[in-house]
Amino acid sequence: MTTALSINNLRKVYDNGFEALKGISLQVEEGDFFALLGPNGAGKSTTLGIVSSLVNKTEGSVSVFGHDMERELSKAKKCLGVVPQEFNFNMFEKVIDIIVTQAGYYGIPLNEARERAEFYLRKLGLWEKRNERARMLSGGMKRRLMIARALIHNPRLLILDEPTAGVDIELRRSMWEFLQEINAAGTTIILTTHYLEEAESLCRNIAIIDHGTIVQDTSMRELLLQLNTETFILDVNPPLQSKPRLNGYTCELLDDHTLEVEVEREQGLNAIFQALETQGIQVSSMRNKANRLEELFVSLVDKNLAQEKA
Amino acid sequence: MTSRELFVAFSTIVTKEIRRFTRIWGQTLLPPAITMTLYFIIFGNLIGSRIGEMGGFNYMEYIVPGLIMMSVITNSYGNVVSSFYSTKFQRxxxxxxxxxxxxxxxLSGYVLGGVSRGLAVGFIVTMLSLFFTDLQIHNIGITVSIVFLTAVLFALGGFINAVFANSFDDISIVPTFILTPLTYLGGVFYSISLLPDFWQGVSMLNPILYMVNTFRYGILGVSDINILFAYGMILLFIVVLFSVSLHLLKSGKGIRS
Known part of the structure; x- marks a missing residue:
């Protein structure tokens, strides 16, 4: 399998002396849907900035589909599409002009650029807005405009830096579907996001970066297996006056209809239902207290912080 | 990129630049037209008629080449500095x-964009000057080549200014405090032969003097300086500024962290 992105010993020290990346290495395979997660200031955007040629690296190497970014920069850039975190188009330009101009930068002739622009603008629900100035678009539309712009040269690797920040849930889900569609068609995708449910539902592999180092680099499945304890919220009937007896489980009564139960991985859920049923308690619904990935993410970041302090 | 792709990319930048300054023509093309018309009326007609001849020509004929060149210089510089800085500012x-x-x-795309505006304004000012005087072009080759090379040189200057600029104030410092004084003292309104020897020597250090005089030579056939030396100097400056600009772009000065 071809490696879409290869990062080796990448280090970045800013002019003020801040070391944003401390020699990270990362491989993303072709066709992957890869999540790069981390708290604010962890080094995600710096990493993607270096890959996108927007940030100068201090040390290390980056190659995109085998094209080294120092020796074959132009070829590497042709393989890349970038959707940055901040809006970075000319707000006074028309939507169609932004897309067609970007195509021109990749050497795509005008007629072909217009055809591709129509395809992606229709696909992302922006065709009706093609003659509007970009500043007149809503936040969600601006995000979709940046995705259309990044795809205009049909990149093999698409980098999305928090593409759904500030986007409502309906639009977010339609963007997920679109991204899954282009990933299924062969585009490798690297995503950073603060919505961990987004990463969990879209991505197959994941790296977690914190304080400029990679603290996890594995498959989503492997990572979730590391989760030893899950907390569930149970809605119960009839109303409870006190905590029910659940031997071996830690539970807490949040209110007379709501029970919080911590479940170890090896324990399973059947025993909880049986114990409650014998006490005449019915479970009407059940949900995770927090997203599973979120629980892991917080524990990994906390662990890394504790190690750094030590 | 293939040569065809490079051409498409280059023409995309140039087209974008031309579209930008023509879209805001009220800020880019109209003001120099009004300013230069006022120069023609006040300095050429009202005051010029009392000055008499300069370099063997009436004052209006003498200042027209200088004013055309002044428009080309300020507009080719102004286009690149404002466009590239705005592009930086808006990310x-x-x-x-x-x-x-x-x-x-x-770099070439931005420079040609600046040259296009410089030449567009130069053309407008030339057309306006025809309402005030008859222009007899002495040497079309020198006239066209010097105006083009000067526009290239100042477009490159504007680019370097934009790279170093950190605010909109920074893009007006060089035009206000360096470019305008050098242009006014560069023989636009007078022949340096009118100056005492010392100030003639000082004036010879002003590069704009060479451009204005070479252009004037192309139109009127008179000049205070050696034309070949002027070409050599302008070409040398272009090579130096292009190399500096390219180095700044490659190193990411002001545009990459």
């Missing part, structure tokens, strides 16, 4: 930086 420079366009093509 849409990132659209170019992520693309595979080589840096020399980006």
């Amino acid at each position: 849409n420079i990132e659209e170019l930086l992520v693309s595979p366009i080589p840096y020399w093509v980006i």
Whole structure:
């Protein structure tokens, strides 16, 4: 399998002396849907900035589909599409002009650029807005405009830096579907996001970066297996006056209809239902207290912080 | 990129630049037309008629080449400095930086955009001057080549200014405190032969003097300086500024962290 992105010993020290990346290495395979997660200031955007040629690296190497970014920069850039975190188009330009101009930068002739622009603008629900100035678009539309712009040269690797920040849930889900569609068609995708449910539902592999180092680099499945304890919220009937007896489980009564139960991985859920049923308690619904990935993410970041302090 | 792709990318930048200054023609093309018309009326007609001849020509004929050149210089410089700085400020420079366009093509595209505005304004001012005087072009080759090379040189200057600028104030410092004084003292309104020897020597250090006089030579056939030396100097400055600009782009000065 071809490696879409290869990062080796990448280090970045800013002019003020801040070391944003401390020699990270990362491989993303072709066709992957890869999540790069981390708290604010962890080094995600710096990493993607270096890959996108927007940030100068201090040390290390980056190659995109085998094209080294120092020796074959132009070829590497042709393989890349970038959707940055901040809006970075000319707000006074028309939507169609932004897309067609970007195509021109990749050497795509005008007629072909217009055809591709129509395809992606229709696909992302922006065709009706093609003659509007970009500043007149809503936040969600601006995000979709940046995705259309990044795809205009049909990149093999698409980098999305928090593409759904500030986007409502309906639009977010339609963007997920679109991204899954282009990933299924062969585009490798690297995503950073603060919505961990987004990463969990879209991505197959994941790296977690914190304080400029990679603290996890594995498959989503492997990572979730590391989760030893899950907390569930149970809605119960009839109303409870006190905590029910659940031997071996830690539970807490949040209110007379709501029970919080911590479940170890090896324990399973059947025993909880049986114990409650014998006490005449019915479970009407059940949900995770927090997203599973979120629980892991917080524990990994906390662990890394504790190690750094030590 | 193939040569065809490079051409498409280059023409995309140039087209974008031309579209920009023509879209805001009220800020880019109209003001120099009004200013230069006022110069023609006040300095050429009202005051010029009392000055008499200069270099063997009436004052209006003498200042027209200088005023055309002044418009070309300020507009080719102004176009690149404001356009490239705005691109930096709005961060849409990132659209170019992520693309595979080589840096020399980006630079050439912006420079030709600036040259286009300089020449457009130069053409407008030339047309307006015809309402006040008859222009007899002495040497079309020198006239066209010197105006083009001067526009290239100042477009490059504007680019370097934009790279170093950190605010909109920074893009007006050089035009206000350096470019305008050098232009006014560069023989636009007078022949340096009118100056005492010492100030003639000082004036010879002003590069704009050479451009204005070479252009004047192209139109009127008179000049205070050696034309060949002027060409050599302008070409040398172009090579130096192009190399500096390219180095700044490659190193990411002001545009990459």
